Amino acid sequence: MSWFYRAWFVEIRREEVVEPLAEVRVERDKVVIAVDLPGASRERVRVEASEDYVLIEADGRVGGLGCRYRKLVRTPIRIDPSRVRARLVGGVLVVEAPILRREYREVRVE
Amino acid sequence: MEMPVRVVETGVEIRSPVVLMGVPGPGLVGVIAVDYLVRSLKMEEAGFLDSPEFPPIVGVRDGVIQPIFRIFSKGGTYTVLSQVPLPPQLLMTSTTAVIEWLVPKRPKVLVLLGGVGGRKLGSEEIEVFAVYSSREASELGRSMGVRAMPNGFLSGFAAFLLRESARAGIPAIALLAQSYANYPDPGAAAVLIEKAAPLIGEEVDVGALLKESEEIRLKLRELMSETSRAMAEEAKAPTYIA
Numbered sequence: 001m002s003w004f005y006r007a008w009f010v011e012i013r014r015e016e017v018v019e020p021l022a023e024v025r026v027e028r029d030k031v032v033i034a035v036d037l038p039g040a041s042r043e044r045v046r047v048e049a050s051e052d053y054v055l056i057e058a059d060g061r062v063g064g065l066g067c068r069y070r071k072l073v074r075t076p077i078r079i080d081p082s083r084v085r086a087r088l089v090g091g092v093l094v095v096e097a098p099i100l101r102r103e104y105r106e107v108r109v110e
Numbered sequence: 111m112e113m114p115v116r117v118v119e120t121g122v123e124i125r126s127p128v129v130l131m132g133v134p135g136p137g138l139v140g141v142i143a144v145d146y147l148v149r150s151l152k153m154e155e156a157g158f159l160d161s162p163e164f165p166p167i168v169g170v171r172d173g174v175i176q177p178i179f180r181i182f183s184k185g186g187t188y189t190v191l192s193q194v195p196l197p198p199q200l201l202m203t204s205t206t207a208v209i210e211w212l213v214p215k216r217p218k219v220l221v222l223l224g225g226v227g228g229r230k231l232g233s234e235e236i237e238v239f240a241v242y243s244s245r246e247a248s249e250l251g252r253s254m255g256v257r258a259m260p261n262g263f264l265s266g267f268a269a270f271l272l273r274e275s276a277r278a279g280i281p282a283i284a285l286l287a288q289s290y291a292n293y294p295d296p297g298a299a300a301v302l303i304e305k306a307a308p309l310i311g312e313e314v315d316v317g318a319l320l321k322e323s324e325e326i327r328l329k330l331r332e333l334m335s336e337t338s339r340a341m342a343e344e345a346k347a348p349t350y351i352a
Contacts, residue, residue, distance in 0.1 A: 021331050023292050034231065036293040036331070038324035063325040089232035091324065092293065 017068045020056075024073060026099075031075045033095040038062055040069065042088045047095060049081040054095055114163050115204045117211040121156030121183050128310050129188045129212060129220045133267065134195040134337040137289030138330055139225030142299035143306075144191045146319045148182045151312060156183035159192075159204050167194050179204060187310045193333070195340040202270050209278045219250050220282040221309060222271050223302050225289030236301045238287045243272040247281035254305045256285065292338045294330040296323040 021036040037045065039060035048055045058069040079097035086095045130147065132140030147153065158177035169176035178194040190208055192201070212220065229236060239259045242248040248258065264272075268284040275282030285306060289298035300316035307314045319326075 018328070018331070021293055021334055036327060038327035060324075060328075062328050063322070067328065091327070092231050094231060 017070055020058075020069045020071050022056075022071055022073060024076065026076055029099055031077060031079055031097045031099065033073050033075075033097070035069075035071055035073075035093045035095070036091065037069055037088070037093050038091050039067065040088065040091065040093070045086075045088060045093060047084070047086045047093070049079065049084040049095075049097060051078045051081060051100060054079075054084070054097065056093060056095070058093070115159055115161040115200070115207040117157060117181070117207050118160055119157040119181075119211070121154060121181075124156075124183055124186055124188060124215065126216050126218050127183075127186055127188045127212075128218050129190060130223060130306060130310070131190040131208070131220065131271075132223045133192040133201060134333060135267070135341070136225035136227040136291045137229075137287075137293065137295030137298055138334055138337060139287055139289045139295055139298045139302060140223040141191065141193060141333070142294060142296050142319075142326060142330070143223045143302045144189050145193075146299065146303060146316070147310075147314065148189055148191065150314060150318065151184050151187075153182035153184040153187075153189060155180065156188060157181035159207060161200070161204070163200055164196070165194065169193060185310075185312075187312075195333075195337045197340070198267070201267060205267075205271055206274060209274050209280060212280060213278050217280055219247060219309065220271075220275050220280050221306060222268055222282070222284045223299075223306060224268060224284065224286050225291070225295060225298055226286045227289060227291035229288045229290050229295065229298065231290075236288050236298050238285060238301060238305050241268065241272060241284045241286070243276040243280070243282035247283050250281060250309070251283050253308045254285070256305055259286075291341075292334065294327045294334050296320065296326045 023034045025032050035056050037058050039062035040058040044059040046057045052075050054073045056071045060067050078100040080100045084097045132144030134141055159179035179192045182189045238256045240251045240256045241259045241264055272282050287298040287302045289295040296319055300319050303314050303316050
């Protein structure tokens with residue numbers, strides 16, 4: 001069915017919950033998630049993190065209409081939720097999540 | 111062999127036009143810029159591209175279908191706008207069809223408006239580079255006050271358009287703004303419009319574009335995500351090697 005009929009609308013609908021665009025990249029010691037949140041203010045953004053998921057919710061005001069954003073991002077590698085930091089830059093939320101430290105034990109080769 | 115893409119002209123023909131083209135790419139910069147020019151200059155529909163090989167997507171306005179690859183005109187200017195990302199081969203065939211359609215009109219210049227990615231988050235500085243199909247085209251570019259891309263290699267759609275224009279004897283310019291790659295970037299589109307405006311001899315106020323910037327970012331997220339997927343597939347080769 002999805003091939004047969006799929007329509008998307010370029011008009012903003014009131015109080016619609018939208019999934020924002022997001023980019024995820026893994027750097028040397030952290031995962032960086034950037035989420036496009038047009039019209040969102042810092043006070044209305046909520047970020048929650050676990051070891052392998054980051055949930056972003058926000059309210060925004062675009063073209064006189066309110067809209068709600070919700071995005072659940074699965075991190076490509078486990079992160080330390082207690083050290084996650086987030087900032088809003090020009091309407092883009094940047095979440096920096098340090099990679100969870102791993103302890104390695106030497107394995108004896110027989 | 112018959113060309114699988116044809117240009118259907120529905121408006122009055124313009125001789126020696128300036129032609130601006132935008133297709134979905136990094137930051138949707140070309141699409142946003144050309145769409146804004148069409149709206150703000152109140153350009154009229156002048157034609158469209160048609161092919162049975164185009165993907166099964168149509169625009170819908172007031173319940174009636176519209177082509178996805180359209181041509182608009184006003185005064186001495188044509189704009190060519192694709193609103194859907196096409197597979198690379200089909201985009202190249204479509205561009206060849208546009209160039210062949212333009213040859214008898216002897217265009218002054220064909221300008222591709224686009225983004226190159228690489229804009230830092232929150233950065234207000236947006237640099238615009240130009241690449242020219244010939245010395246003649248670079249003379250035209252001087253009026254825009256943009257920096258020519260330094261020596262290196264350019265690959266991808268812009269390279270194809272410049273090379274095919276040179277082959278057809280049409281002066282062409284790829285005007286590329288540093289933009290966000292995977293988010294719609296109306297700010298970069300506004301800078302491009304300001305640079306391209308002297309070529310079409312029009313005063314274009316980008317204030318309204320910047321004002322509706324958040325709305326554009328929200329409305330175009332679906333097209334941006336389709337475009338990012340298409341770009342990831344064709345990103346086998348780098349765009350520019352310095």
